[in-house]
Amino acid sequence: MTLRVAPIVACAVLCLSSSVSAQIMSGMRNQPTSRDLPTMPLDTNVGTDARPTFRMKVTRVEVSALVVDAEGKPVRDLRADEVEIYDGGRKQDLQSFVAYTYHGGSIPLDTVDSPSDPNAATALVTNAWSSSSRVIGILIDDLHIDARRTQKAREAARYLVANLAPSDLLFVGLTSAPTMSTAGFVRDRRRALEIIDSFGGLRLPDPTLEMRQTPQTYSNPLLNGTRTPGLAASEQQRAMRLEDTYDAIGRIAAAVRDVSGRRKSLVFLTEGSSVGGAITTSGALSADTTGAMLDALAEASVADLAVYPMNPAGLDLPTDRMIEGFTRQVDVGSEAGTRGFGGREIAHEDLSNVLTQFIQAKNQLRDLAALTGGVSLVDTNDLGGAVDRVLRDASDYYVVSYEPDKEVKGSKIRPIEVRVKRPGVKVYTRKGYMPPPANPDTLKVPGSLSANMRTLLSGIVPIDALPMVVQMIAIGEHKGKTRYAVVTETAGGPLVEGIEGDRVSIEQAILSIDDNGKIANATQKKAELKVGPQQVEMLGALGLRTIWCIDLAPGIHQVRVATVDQRSGRGGSMYLDIAVEAGAPANAAALMALNQSPKPTAFVDPEAKKVMTP
Numbered sequence: 228m229t230l231r232v233a234p235i236v237a238c239a240v241l242c243l244s245s246s247v248s249a250q251i252m253s254g255m256r257n258q259p260t261s262r263d264l265p266t267m268p269l270d271t272n273v274g275t276d277a278r279p280t281f282r283m284k285v286t287r288v289e290v291s292a293l294v295v296d297a298e299g300k301p302v303r304d305l306r307a308d309e310v311e312i313y314d315g316g317r318k319q320d321l322q323s324f325v326a327y328t329y330h331g332g333s334i335p336l337d338t339v340d341s342p343s344d345p346n347a348a349t350a351l352v353t354n355a356w357s358s359s360s361r362v363i364g365i366l367i368d369d370l371h372i373d374a375r376r377t378q379k380a381r382e383a384a385r386y387l388v389a390n391l392a393p394s395d396l397l398f399v400g401l402t403s404a405p406t407m408s409t410a411g412f413v414r415d416r417r418r419a420l421e422i423i424d425s426f427g428g429l430r431l432p433d434p435t436l437e438m439r440q441t442p443q444t445y446s447n448p449l450l451n452g453t454r455t456p457g458l459a460a461s462e463q464q465r466a467m468r469l470e471d472t473y474d475a476i477g478r479i480a481a482a483v484r485d486v487s488g489r490r491k492s493l494v495f496l497t498e499g500s501s502v503g504g505a506i507t508t509s510g511a512l513s514a515d516t517t518g519a520m521l522d523a524l525a526e527a528s529v530a531d532l533a534v535y536p537m538n539p540a541g542l543d544l545p546t547d548r549m550i551e552g553f554t555r556q557v558d559v560g561s562e563a564g565t566r567g568f569g570g571r572e573i574a575h576e577d578l579s580n581v582l583t584q585f586i587q588a589k590n591q592l593r594d595l596a597a598l599t600g601g602v603s604l605v606d607t608n609d610l611g612g613a614v615d616r617v618l619r620d621a622s623d624y625y626v627v628s629y630e631p632d633k634e635v636k637g638s639k640i641r642p643i644e645v646r647v648k649r650p651g652v653k654v655y656t657r658k659g660y661m662p663p664p665a666n667p668d669t670l671k672v673p674g675s676l677s678a679n680m681r682t683l684l685s686g687i688v689p690i691d692a693l694p695m696v697v698q699m700i701a702i703g704e705h706k707g708k709t710r711y712a713v714v715t716e717t718a719g720g721p722l723v724e725g726i727e728g729d730r731v732s733i734e735q736a737i738l739s740i741d742d743n744g745k746i747a748n749a750t751q752k753k754a755e756l757k758v759g760p761q762q763v764e765m766l767g768a769l770g771l772r773t774i775w776c777i778d779l780a781p782g783i784h785q786v787r788v789a790t791v792d793q794r795s796g797r798g799g800s801m802y803l804d805i806a807v808e809a810g811a812p813a814n815a816a817a818l819m820a821l822n823q824s825p826k827p828t829a830f831v832d833p834e835a836k837k838v839m840t841p
Contacts, residue, residue, distance in 0.1 A: 357689045379541075641660055
């Protein structure tokens, strides 16, 4: 995973009753049904070679395309023979063409309420249908949001969260603090809302406005004449903040690079930066800032991450900022040689600079949207409507892939064009791609775990080829830490589907990550069960249980569990976030209650056995 893992989602400890657990693992949890689900065929097996490869060179390119009619409604009946794709101006042979229509209400996502906090939001406890869910991110650019528009930005972000389907996978992060995020695309909304409600705008005034608000100037030959105290430092701060912002976009894009077969959308809440010029020109930016912008664009292009810039200021004008900047000054006469810096007199060149900086900020955001296949939502007062547009775009699209007929070299953008041979339609796609600056920095899972386990545990999106349910039960205290039983139930249907012989073998691993990104409790086990016809039927209906024990210090942690069916190679992963409080009461009775719902069990940790034994 490329996003920093540090402050992981804090949430109540989940403790499922045996009846709820049985309900989740029955029926569709074990076998696919004929429900009207999204139509995207996805291969989530471990080690699949069907995904785009962007390591040393680009070997396969995947492009999500929005196709709408003249009224802006999605076109859902395109055929592959109506679509052409051009790479660097050369027509390419399509390798795949798949339509995706999202029906969130048709995804049967079971939920339970947290018994430890009756006022808490619904807790989601399964990875089922992750590969059929929308992938939506919110990057709050608090570095470029004015403090006075904090509330508007919060309202827009909360509106998006409120309008997600329960199955949607959501990421929320801040540009000012890479570790302040949900650590991945998850279904738990509580941490997301905590981040949204806690941020505050940190945007610096544009350079000209800052000069207008600073009445003192002085002459210093070392500073090339008359300068405003502190202006050089704030100019450097603006450049550094812009670098941090694009670094954040790049990290998110790199994190979803291997999430293939669907559109990935990023709502970018920001007012933009007045530093430099548009992305396509980069203006007078420093090498570091220009590099950060190009690296982010490269990552987004490779990951097919559609960015939707959204301005909480709405439909603003440059004069609005001038009024905001000047009304805080007192009416005093102009000081000699300062062009009215001591009052409200507006010099002609100041007005020109304000207009230029205002336009630069907007152009950067429009470029970012156009180049990544998103839509610029910076000039609208209807932020709710803008959010609705993002969700609509993530619900109806096509995914096409091809193998470039010419190797991509260097750092230039290779242009992509998707053409539809049907009159009256409009197509939205990313405009090109380039080799990424480096391989993604994945979560450094200990090498003691197998390659399959490392792949599943280092991801950014849970894998659902093996549907799983995970619950954590506090069972005691050990050396100042809280001991938890981690009860994992893996759907039995995939384990026995097409079984030949009398053996079911699984490989499972667990680890925890604290709020400093430190990994602990990394353990791996293999289990083999000998099954007869009756056991196969029971396993398929009830699923396979395992019970681990781990010790967690007070603080915020994320517990990750992964399972692989060694016969088929199908793998599943589940991430559970937990806030551990010192002195939290144990609930050993909940673990003992599992004895009332016997299930096929691969293994039970000896420490858990002690509690479960009457």
